[in-house]
Amino acid sequence: MGEHDPDAKHDERGGADAIDRDRIEYDPNPDKRGLWLSAIIAVLGGWMVVQAVAFDLAASQFWNAVFAGAALLAVGAYNSYRRSKAEFGSAGLAVFAALVGLWLVAAPFLIGPGEGIVAAQSDVGAWNDVVVGLLTLGLGLYSASKIRDRRRDADARQAATFDRRGH
Template sequence: MSEYDGTDNPDTPWREDGASEEDNRGDEAMTGRDRTAFSPNPDEDGKWLSAVVGLLGAVLIAVAVVLDPVASQFWNDVLIGATLFVAGAYNYSRRSSEELGSLGVAVLVALLGLWLVASPFLFGGNGGVEAATDLGFWTDVVVGLLAAGLGAYSAIGIRGRRRDATVRDTAV
């Protein structure tokens, strides 16, 4: 295939408007090299789920800063909270752009939620919860359960929408 020479020479295999005279598609009006708009999530479904996940991350960080728990619980809450906040913001951004949320991010949120439920028991002292404050303990458990539930629900929804998304027509 030769390079485009900038003229409307009929011997040139492709034209500037993206339509080829040789394919007989009758789409001379198409531009942009046969690119079509593709919007798998036009209703921005799941945007509120992502916002809630980001909010849960912010709450987790705020509670860790305000309560001043033991170092292990503090850093666990800050790191998991920051990850939840970024994951929620990322999927919110994708869904605001009429794309599907990231399935991997939704699964990560669910796994982090499960970790939050288990972490007060793992970082605690003899009984598992002595090192954690009562409010810090329950914050981790409640935020963990919410994150696990929202992440799992979001992952199932993304998987279903991905399967049901209309397939983009190809140029050929």
């Protein structure tokens, strides 16, 4: 009789009392790889929010920096949290961060100098957006690529507790 046979002898312990042989821990990212990538994206998002207040920005630049920064902060914090728990980060959110970075690169040229509500008043703020956008674009794409590769190479997820009684 094999160990996975429902009729195999079982010691009747369950939950926290299950023996090591009955419990298979799922730990897909034991080295917490990518934690710093996600943390840097979160820090860049925080910087975007801070620079929106620190620099003299037009209203359109200000809200662009606040919304993009908040999005990067949330994505980076979420993926950092997942990776700190030895799980994979979200490749979709890493791609989203890269797209926000691409927007930050393009936004100063789309909300460029001119008259009216879309005028950019701060060249420092505009170049800050470009630099942060390029960094975020690179980090987001690299992170998404690594997450995808590691998911592909990982073992199939095992059940948390194997119960030979069939329950």
